[in-house]
Amino acid sequence: MTPRPRSLAAFAACALGVLLLWCVALPWLSARPAVRDRLRFLERRGVDASAMYYTELDAMDAILDRYEGREVRRRGGPPRR
CATH class of the missing domain: 1.20.5 (Single alpha-helices involved in coiled-coils or other helix-helix interfaces)
Structure with a gap:
């Protein structure tokens, strides 16, 4: 065939x-500057940009809060103001 x-x-x-x-x-x-800045932001917080499951990383709580415009929360505690 x-x-x-x-x-x-x-x-x-x-x-x-x-x-x-x-x-x-x-x-x-x-x-591009925006992407480069985002990668630096993640690196400073110990987030591997090539990781598959970001939600398993401790640093992602604050990053997701910032991204979604919520108050930053601490793991196991009330949100920071």
């Missing part, structure tokens, strides 16, 4: 799209 030219072209287009996204768009985006 040989692949049809149309399906090969679709696969090649998808592979090229992923390659461009990974090698061009994401590096460009990570160099």
